[in-house]
Amino acid sequence: MGNDNFQYLLRRYPSDPLYPEVEKIRGSYVYTTDRRKFLDLTAGYSACVSIGGSNLKVRSAIKKQMRKYSYVSAVSWSNSRAAELAELLVRKAPLGLDRVMFPGCSGSEAIEAAMRMSYQVRFEQGEIDRSVFITRSNAYHGITSLALSLTSTPVYGFLKPLQPTNHVSIPQHNFFEQSLAGESQDDYALRSAKQLEDQIIATGPEKITAFVAESMLGSLQGNVPPSGNYWKLVREICDRYEIHIILDEVYCGLGRSGKVYCCEWDGITPDFVAQGKQLAGGFGPISAVVTKSRFEEIIKAGQNRIFYATTYEAHPLAVAAAIEVQKVVQSNEMLAHVNLIGEMIKQRLTDGLGTHEFFKNVRGRGALVTIEYQCDDQEKFNERLQAEMRDQHGVLIGSRFHRTNFNPPSTTSYRQVERAVDQYVELFEKIGLDFSRTSI
Structure with missing residues (x-):
């Protein structure tokens, strides 16, 4: 089915270009039809993909119910x-x-x-x-x-x-x-x-x-x-x-x-x-x-x-x-993991960017963590953070307004999140050189 079919679809933002199309999701990774792979630290953009997109027990339960x-x-x-x-x-x-x-x-x-x-x-x-x-x-x-x-x-x-x-x-x-x-x-x-x-x-x-x-x-x-x-x-x-x-x-x-x-x-x-x-x-x-x-x-x-x-x-x-x-x-093991990766995100963001001139605070609970910052032209700063994390590192993040939200699926591994946060810190510092601090 080609792009011509999209003319019949009333989209939320009608004048926007077509978004990439997903071919499959495996764990916390999204694979697109143009052969790209992304680690999704937004849990499906709206933080609803809490255990990734391919849990076999869930898929089996749906199939079993459909047979009834x-x-x-x-x-x-x-x-x-x-x-x-x-x-x-x-x-x-x-x-x-x-x-x-x-x-x-x-x-x-x-x-x-x-x-x-x-x-x-x-x-x-x-x-x-x-x-x-x-x-x-x-x-x-x-x-x-x-x-x-x-x-x-x-x-x-x-x-x-x-x-x-x-x-x-x-x-x-x-x-x-x-x-x-x-x-x-x-x-x-x-x-x-x-x-x-x-x-x-x-x-x-x-x-x-x-x-x-x-x-x-x-x-x-x-x-x-x-x-x-x-x-x-x-x-x-x-x-x-x-x-x-x-x-x-x-x-x-x-x-x-x-x-x-x-x-x-x-x-x-x-x-x-x-x-x-x-x-x-x-x-x-x-x-x-x-x-x-x-x-x-x-x-x-x-x-x-x-x-x-x-x-x-x-x-x-x-x-x-x-x-x-x-x-x-709801398992104790998963709740412990969620708290562990959340504390790690907060710690690495604070250690890496806590003295940066744009930095304001890091906050959150569990796997829901935000870093807040302030600089001139924050819209463009956010656009570059998102685009370069996506295109250079294959990581999806939610940067908008005055902050970046990290909302990884709860099943994302400690190492996957740690690597992505370190890449974010490095990129933040690099992009920050092209912007300046604004008064609060």
């Missing part, structure tokens, strides 16, 4: 494999999270379902005015209507007339951008949590159903962990005003942070957790909402129906893939 049946509707049939996957997610969840729903194909649908369920619980309890969600600035939680309404990313601004308006915003929780001069991580956490409480009081707690936020800021902001005991402070505030916490772990969940649930690092139990990208690791489209049986009982006593359904919820092929993926990413 490829699809049944979750509305009218039971699926014991979906129950098995739910058990895998509950078994490692923070205490109190004991119910799982598979609302559809993407993290957007998981966020949408969690938001709707939060309000339905309010409705069933007679609190019909509690319909407002609190979000944080510069957030991104998905492309569906409710989820997109929470984002303030300028590129989506023209869609605002189509979106619900039942939300208010507080500043993002980002120590590297929002802290005051001389402010400690603990003091910043306290001030940031107070911004949430101030907004709750200003809006009126009787109007608010939930606070929606990422457990740690993801690829949009560059792998920013929360400061100090921020989430414990937030949990106390939300308990005080009986406000749900909806955590978005679509990007950072299910082993990528070095723990099965990213919020385990912070020692809290949210009310809802949205999972997506890492659930089936790119082998199938599926997402999940992990929540509490207490809410199920409230809904059961009310309308006895969760008002969210999609055609492909708990799709059997995606469920089969997700079970095998979760067996890998």
